[in-house]
Structures are given as C-alpha cells and as structure tokens.
Amino acid sequence: MIVPSPVLDIRGLSVSIGTKPILKDVNLTIANGETVGLVGESGSGKSMTALTVMRLLPHAAGTSGRLFFRGEDLLGTSEERMCQLRGDEIGMVFQEPMTALNPVKMIGEQVAEGIRWHRGASRAEAEDRARRILERVGLPESRFPLTRYPHELSGGQRQRVVIAMACALDPKLLIADEPTTALDVVLQAQILELLRELVAENDMGLLLISHDLGVVADMADRITILRHGEVQDEGETTRILREQKHPYTRKLAEASTHVPVWENAAVPNDGKQELLKLTEVSRHFPGSRRGLFARGEPVRAVDGVSFEVKAGHSVALVGQSGCGKSTLARMILALDRPTAGAITFRGMETSSLGEHELRAARCEMQVVFQDPYGSFDPRQTIEGSVTEPLHLVDKRISRRERRERATEALVEVGMQPADMHKYPHEFSGGQRQRLAIARAIITRPKLVVCDEPVSALDVSIRAQILDLFAKLNDDLGVAYLFITHDLTVARAITHDVLVMDHGRIVETGRTADVLDAPKTDTTRRLLAAAPDLQRAIERRSTALGG
Amino acid sequence: MTTGLVAPEHEDWRHFARKALANRSFLTGAVITAFVVAVALVSFVWTPYDVTKLVIADRLQAPTASHWFGTDHFGRDILSMVMVGSRNSIAVALIAVGIGMAAGVPLGCWAAAKRGVADEILMRTSDIIFAFPALLSAVMITAIFGPGAVNAIIAIGIFNIPVFARVARGGALALWPREFILAARAAGKGAGLITVQHILPNIANLLLVQGTIQFSLGILAEAGLSYVGLGTQPPAPSWGRMLFEAQTMMSIAPHMAIVPGMAIIITVLGLNLLGDGLRDVLDPKLRREH
Numbered sequence: 001m002i003v004p005s006p007v008l009d010i011r012g013l014s015v016s017i018g019t020k021p022i023l024k025d026v027n028l029t030i031a032n033g034e035t036v037g038l039v040g041e042s043g044s045g046k047s048m049t050a051l052t053v054m055r056l057l058p059h060a061a062g063t064s065g066r067l068f069f070r071g072e073d074l075l076g077t078s079e080e081r082m083c084q085l086r087g088d089e090i091g092m093v094f095q096e097p098m099t100a101l102n103p104v105k106m107i108g109e110q111v112a113e114g115i116r117w118h119r120g121a122s123r124a125e126a127e128d129r130a131r132r133i134l135e136r137v138g139l140p141e142s143r144f145p146l147t148r149y150p151h152e153l154s155g156g157q158r159q160r161v162v163i164a165m166a167c168a169l170d171p172k173l174l175i176a177d178e179p180t181t182a183l184d185v186v187l188q189a190q191i192l193e194l195l196r197e198l199v200a201e202n203d204m205g206l207l208l209i210s211h212d213l214g215v216v217a218d219m220a221d222r223i224t225i226l227r228h229g230e231v232q233d234e235g236e237t238t239r240i241l242r243e244q245k246h247p248y249t250r251k252l253a254e255a256s257t258h259v260p261v262w263e264n265a266a267v268p269n270d271g272k273q274e275l276l277k278l279t280e281v282s283r284h285f286p287g288s289r290r291g292l293f294a295r296g297e298p299v300r301a302v303d304g305v306s307f308e309v310k311a312g313h314s315v316a317l318v319g320q321s322g323c324g325k326s327t328l329a330r331m332i333l334a335l336d337r338p339t340a341g342a343i344t345f346r347g348m349e350t351s352s353l354g355e356h357e358l359r360a361a362r363c364e365m366q367v368v369f370q371d372p373y374g375s376f377d378p379r380q381t382i383e384g385s386v387t388e389p390l391h392l393v394d395k396r397i398s399r400r401e402r403r404e405r406a407t408e409a410l411v412e413v414g415m416q417p418a419d420m421h422k423y424p425h426e427f428s429g430g431q432r433q434r435l436a437i438a439r440a441i442i443t444r445p446k447l448v449v450c451d452e453p454v455s456a457l458d459v460s461i462r463a464q465i466l467d468l469f470a471k472l473n474d475d476l477g478v479a480y481l482f483i484t485h486d487l488t489v490a491r492a493i494t495h496d497v498l499v500m501d502h503g504r505i506v507e508t509g510r511t512a513d514v515l516d517a518p519k520t521d522t523t524r525r526l527l528a529a530a531p532d533l534q535r536a537i538e539r540r541s542t543a544l545g546g
Numbered sequence: 547m548t549t550g551l552v553a554p555e556h557e558d559w560r561h562f563a564r565k566a567l568a569n570r571s572f573l574t575g576a577v578i579t580a581f582v583v584a585v586a587l588v589s590f591v592w593t594p595y596d597v598t599k600l601v602i603a604d605r606l607q608a609p610t611a612s613h614w615f616g617t618d619h620f621g622r623d624i625l626s627m628v629m630v631g632s633r634n635s636i637a638v639a640l641i642a643v644g645i646g647m648a649a650g651v652p653l654g655c656w657a658a659a660k661r662g663v664a665d666e667i668l669m670r671t672s673d674i675i676f677a678f679p680a681l682l683s684a685v686m687i688t689a690i691f692g693p694g695a696v697n698a699i700i701a702i703g704i705f706n707i708p709v710f711a712r713v714a715r716g717g718a719l720a721l722w723p724r725e726f727i728l729a730a731r732a733a734g735k736g737a738g739l740i741t742v743q744h745i746l747p748n749i750a751n752l753l754l755v756q757g758t759i760q761f762s763l764g765i766l767a768e769a770g771l772s773y774v775g776l777g778t779q780p781p782a783p784s785w786g787r788m789l790f791e792a793q794t795m796m797s798i799a800p801h802m803a804i805v806p807g808m809a810i811i812i813t814v815l816g817l818n819l820l821g822d823g824l825r826d827v828l829d830p831k832l833r834r835e836h
Contacts, residue, residue: 333732355736362734375725379747385726389733439729 005071006031007173007205008053013065015045015052015229022048022061023229030173030205035196037220037237038209039252041458042429045229046209050175053207054092055082070172088118091166095178097158101150107134107161108146115168129168137164137194155321156187163194170202177209184321184485189529192219211458213256214531217241217540225249238540241533251460256533258463259492262470264312275446275479276309276332281341281351282503283327301327303503304341311446314473314480316490316511318526319500325483328500329449332481333367334358346446363392366440370452372432376424383420386410386439393443409438412475413468430461434468441472451483466492487530491515499523565827572823578816582809586632595623597630598781608801616801618791624802627783628809634695634784635813638777639764641699643757646706651753653707654714655745658722659737669715672708680705681770688776695784698777702767706760713756717749751825758821762814769810785810 008030015023023045030036040046051057053067055074067074069090074082086092094100102110111130115121121129131141137160150158159179166174176195180188196219199206210216216223216237223240225233225248233246244250282303287296302324309315319325330336331343334350343351350361366389369375376385387406390397397405407417413434424432433453440448453469454462470493472478482494490497490511497514499507501522507514518524566572594614601621609616615624657665675683684701691697721727721744730740765785771777772786780787785806792802 335728335731355734359734362732365732367729367732369725369729371725375729377726377730377744377748379750380744385729388730388735391739392734436729 006068007034007070008207009066009068010049010053011066011068013049013052013063013067015048015057015061015063017058017061021229023052025065026226026229026231027234028207028224028231030207032172032205033199033203034222035199035206035208035220037216037223038207038226039211039213039216039223040226041211041252041460043228044226046211046226047177048229049226050092050177050207050209053173053175054086054090055079084118087114087166087171088169089172091169091171091174093159093162093166093174093176093179095181097155097162097182100162101158103150106147106149107139107144107153108148111146111161111164111168114165118169130164133164133168134161136198137161137167138190139164156183156190159183159187159191160194163191163198167198167202171204173205173207174199175207175209178211179208180215181210181212185487185529185531186320186525188215188531195219212531213241213252213459214533214536217533217536218531225252238537241537242541253533255459255463257488258459258466260463260467260470262493263474264314265470265495273311274308275311275313275346276481277344278308278332279306279342279344281305281328281331281338281343283324283331283336284339300503302331302338305500305503305505306341307498307505307508309447309479309481312473312477312479313496314469314482314494316482316484316494316497317500318484318487318490318497319522320485320526323500324503325500326451329367329451329481329483333365333449334361359392359394363389363443364445365447365449366443366445368433368436368440368448368450368453370456372429372436372456373424375436376432378424380423381420382410382422382424382427382435385424386420386435386442389439389443405442406438409442410435412441412472413438428461430457430465433457433461433465437465437468437472441476441478444476445478447479447481449481449483452485453482454489455484455486462489469493485526487515487526488532499526562827566823569823569827571819572827575816575819575821575823578812579820582632582813582816583636585629586636589626589629589633593623593626593629595626597622597626597783608799615805616799618788618802619795619799624788624805627788628785628805631783631785631788631806632809632813634778634782635765635768635786635810638695638699638702638768638784639761642702642706642764642767643761645700645703646710646760647753647757650707650710650712651714651746654711654716655718655741657711658715658718658745659741665715668711672711675705675708681767684767684771685774685776688771693771693776693779695778695782698768698771701771702764706764709760710753710756713752714749717752718745721745721748751828754824754828755821758817761817765810765813 006029008028010026010028013023013026014021026049028036038046038049048057052063053074057063063075065075069085108127108130111134112123112126115126115129116123127146131146134144134146135141139157139160144157150161153161179195180191183191192215195206198204208216208219220237222235223237224231225246227248232248233240240249241253244253283301284298285301287298305328317325317328327336331338331351338351341351342349345361346364348361350358353361383403383406386409387402390402390405406420410417410419415431415434415438427435454465457465466489469480473480480494482489484490494511497509497511498505499514499520499522506522507518507520514523515527518527599622604613604617604621605619607613607617613623613625615628617623618627653668657668683705684698687701688697718741727740727744730744735743768777768784769786769789772784773790775790778784778787788806789803792806795802
C-alpha cells in the first residue's frame, strides 16, 4: 500500500526569522493520494510550513533541514526550478478567495495563465484545458462562462476558481492553507468534498492546513499537530483523535467542543419584558441596471421577517452566508432602514426615528463585529475606542469618570486597566475581541448584537470568549443576538434560535429543540454540513470496523 | 477637546520625540527645512548686502570672499537675493498648499460621507479643473488679474483644491465601510464627528505626503510663473525670477543659475524627506515597535 518514495518528505526542518525561531525540527511526510492535516493555532507555524515548501518565505528567513519533493531537495534548488514547480507540480490554495484572485482579470484567463506559462500551450489549448478544469470544480461553462470576473462570483465559487488554478496541471502535491475558513459551513462541506474527490482522481498528496480539528478529522488520513513551531503529536487520524494521548491534542479537542458554564442557560426567565420586536421587516436593494432607465428585479435581502427578543435572552440567528443575516443586524442596529415593516426596541420604533431621537435606543444596544482587526481605529488608543459609546450618554462625563468606566469595562472582560493607553495593533485577535466586547458593554446596554463574534478566532480563544459572553449574560443580564453560521456556537450560548434562508426566517424555537429535531431542509442542511469532531471520530471508527 | 478624543499622554509625546529622532529621513528633512525657514526669517532683519542696491562695477563676479555666491549682471549680491527670494518662494507655496488643504480636504471628506449627487458634482468639477494644465491655467489667471505674488498664490492654490479633495475622498471612501466606522455610527456619532475623529487621523498620512509634494510643486510653480514674468515682480527677488534673469547669462556667469537652482532642489528635497519621515513617525504601528 505505502508508496516507497513519498511526494513530500520534510526532515528536521527549522526556520527562523532573524533570531526568532519559527519552526523547530519539523518532520512530515505525504504519500501519493494521501491527505495529511496540519493543525495548530495562529502563530504555530502552519502557514510558514506551507510557504517553506513553496520556497516563498521572506528573504530574511533562515532554513535548515531537508525538504524533499519527489526525491528532489527543494531547499537546495534554484529559484528557476522552483518557478517551474510552483503551480505545475505543486499547487496552492489560499484561505481568502477574495484576495487570491486578480480582480481585473477574467476567471478563464487566470486559470489559463498558469497552463500557458508552464506548458507553453497556445491560447486555445490553454482555454480548452481551463474550461475542462473549471467544469470539473463545478463551474460549467454554460452557467459560468470563462469571461466572468471574480466579483461576479460568490465566495464559494471563487474558492472553486482558486482550486481550479491550483489543480489545472494535475499537481503531485496540493497545499491548501485554511481553504474553507472564510466560507460558511455548507460551502465548506462542498469545497472539502471537491478536494477529496480531486485527491482520489489524480492520486495527489494533499497538505490540508487548518485550525479546526473538526474539518481535518473528516478529511485527513494522518494528522500533525503543531504548536509554537514544534510538532506536538503526529500519526494516523483515528488513533490520534480517539486516544488523545498528548495533552495538547486533548486541549484542542476539548476547546473545539467547549460549552461554557452558564447559570442562565437553563432558565431563560420567561415572561420577562419584551426587548426587541420586528414586524414584517423587509429590506430590498434596487436591482442592477439593465439599461439607461430599466432596472432588474429588486434584491430581497430581508423579506418579511418577524420575531422578538426578550430581555436577558440570548438568541442565535443562523443561516448560510448571503441569507440576509448581516443586513438584518444592521437594521436592528439602526444603521440601515427597512424598506417595509417596523422595528421596535424597548417600546421605541427605531425604524422611523431620526438620528437624534435614536440616541436613547443606541445607548441600550451595542455591537460586536466579526473581524477583531477591522473593528478598531488603528490611530486611536484603546481608551478612545472603548469609551466611544459613552458619547451616547446624555450627561457630560468628566475625563476622570470616562477613565473609570473604561477601567471597569476592561476588567470585566479580563483585560488590564493599563491596556487603555495602548494601540489596537499591540493586541492579539482574542484580546481585541475582548476589547470589542468591553466597548459594547461600557454603556450597560440591554442588547448586544454579535456578528460572527468568534469565527475569526482560534478554538482555545473561542472557548474563552464564549465563557466571557456567558459570564456577562449572568452578571449583567444583557441579551444577545448572535449572528452565526456555526451551530456549535449557537448550541453553546443561546436559548433560542432563528434559522434564516433567502431573507426569510424558516424555523424558530428553543436552540436544543431545533438543532436536535430540525423541521426544515435549511436547518437539516446546516446541521449535516457542520464539522463535528465527535461525529467524525465515530464515523471513522465504524468505517474501520466495517 | 471634543468628547471621545483623549488627549495624548505625556508619555506619548516622549515616544513621538524618540521615534522622530531615530528616523533618519525625518531628521534630515527637518534640519534642511528648518535651515531654509531660518534663512528666510533672518533675511527680514539682515542680509549681507541690500538686494535693491545696484553696483555695476562689481557685476558678474564669480564667488569671492566678499560675495560668497558671486554677483549678478547688476552687481547685486546673489547670497542676499537667494535669502530674500526664499521668503517669496516659501510664502507662495505655503499659502497655496494652505488654500488647497483648507478647501479641498473638507470637500473631499464631505463628498465621501454624502456620496450620491453631491459627490458626483464635486468630482466632475474637479475633473474639469484637472483637464487644464495647471501652469497654463495659472498663466491665464495671472494674465487676467495681473501679474504679482498674490495672484500667483491664488492661481496655484486653486489648482491644489481638487488634488486634496481627491486624495481626501479616496482615503475616506476606503474607510467608511470599515467596521470601526460602523461601531462609531452605532455609538451615535454623526458623519461630521466621525470624519473629525476617525477619518481625518487615518488619512492624515496621505494628506501629509500629498502636502509636501504640493509644497514642492508650489515652489516650482512660483518659480515657473516668475520665470515667465507673471509671478513675483521686480525688483523683489524670487528664486524663479533669479533663474529667469540668469538665462541670458548662462555662458558667462553660470553661478547665477546654479545658486537659485540649488536652493530650489535643496528645499524640495528637505520637504520630501520631512513628509516621508512624518508619515512614518505618526504611524502608531511603527511608533512602539522596538
């Protein structure tokens, strides 16, 4: 079974930048047709391993060890030879399909480019081959002509184009660096399935890099777990995940299935007053122009949505990307106005109020965004950012009181008061998300809208942030609206769930009830696609037994 | 201070000073610029010779101990003329950049915040202004309103407005959809306050760099206008005028052109270095890294 000469053989690889070690004595092999998962948290050196294999490290980096690709030592080879290998025999898929494609080039051109460069094929031949590979990755020319531009495609379709580019020349090794992290669960499942098929068809080796054990558990034959540039645990997937011998493996597995201790979890205090009520809320965007005076059908981003949130409750709003979740959130936050319908928050109809009258409502509702990097002004100190919502409090606040409130909020989210003098770039992603939460609670709001608050974070950090959300709900009685495509988050931290599809709410109910016994196809589809570590291990065990 | 903005700590100023002193281009640029400004200031109270006094006997002298940079065809001391000329050149460029920034930046920020029709009108208007070569239009303005330093300032200033409006608008447009702006909107801040507190600090580096570029272009434009006789009027010297007068003497007294030319080059270089350095020094990401 085992092929004698592996596709990729990394032996004792160490990489350092300046005096800082990035990778320490890493060993890893991939055989033909084998998928190896490389798992670790941010900063563990996963991506650096991929870049080392591609020889795309920054110039200052120093490497030692051996790195064999089909018997050829890549560390010793010339840049010209690497240019031949990259994109031909070694393909790479990046995390962010938005930035991995050139926005001013048509997709056919981008796929054909590599074919022409490497094979010296004519334009027609290259286009023909591009057409075939695009069809193979699920973008048939009848529906997705080669002349489409990246912005005309959705995130999942773009990732398919990236995969087509990487696989156009039947590489022997494919490196996929977090290929599905930017996608929702349903698209993630589809992309993983596609990668699995391509590996089987072309008998190539796949190095699948991910921070999510759940994703890798389903895909990889073997797993290597990396931390601070060192291999912690390594071996056959089923064994690693079943035995969980290594403490770090166990820690990762526990963190990815973490459920916070949450006193209010069982008792959502029914009968409490109504906080937020949406009645038949719709938001239509004008359709794209068809001509000088003609417009296409309006896009119904949100279409007749009604629900309510009671004080102190935590509600999840789940659905695939593009289903209208974020548009709905913006309307609730009064950053956008509904085309029709009414939004009432604490008895005030926010959807018809002017900016001045909205102040009282804004003071009681705040927001936490997904991207902990984009949600702070890089030019403002943490104190300035965190105290920003105090602008809404009507009475004048002295500088001193402002500072006291900031101190209080920072301590509540587990940060140091001294942190307020620093700038955002001095903090890690998890710390920034804590700071974002501090900003959201500084006015003591009754409702916090959280737009994918943990999906950009590592599993262990995610567990800590979920704990923090649970604690704040216990301590402050703040209600949450969690917008997410991650059902584990919904299960861990919400009382009720709203499932959204194509701008409509298709299913509602207690979170546990809905997720355990889904009634609609949308919910079922989400559940089936969600990576689940436990389920993956069981499936593997039965597969081995059978 | 307005609400929401916290004044920088003393500690921050020390960081700023340390970072500024460690930045080589900032330091070089600051020294050169300070020197040029100091020379301009000194010229108000003292110059080696009177620049309006003609000593025909001493004309076209090469640099000597008594005339460091030599004399021109009227026997005027070139060092004194360069010193007095710096006043005109710097004043014209500075005020022109000031006009451009003061009008252009608010317009650009306003267009980015409003979008829609206001944005279209503003940007198409600036396209129209851009469609005319700046120097040509400046010639036209000064030709209509009469030559002179004040009209030169206004002419150069008007062409700086759309430059700054575009830079400000472009920078602001990229910032508006960012999440920290959304967070500020969720905190109830209006477009004006957000522009002052979040947009301006984040586009300041763009404006600063553009400002130094426009400043050096302003000096060149003043020199150009004076060269064709539409800027500073005789007998007041300016660098541009000196170049103009040197033109016919190039073969017999090259120092007449070299000295004011070098003055322009050094000033523009100093300003560019200063702008580059300032951009780095003001970036908080670079400020605390060791």
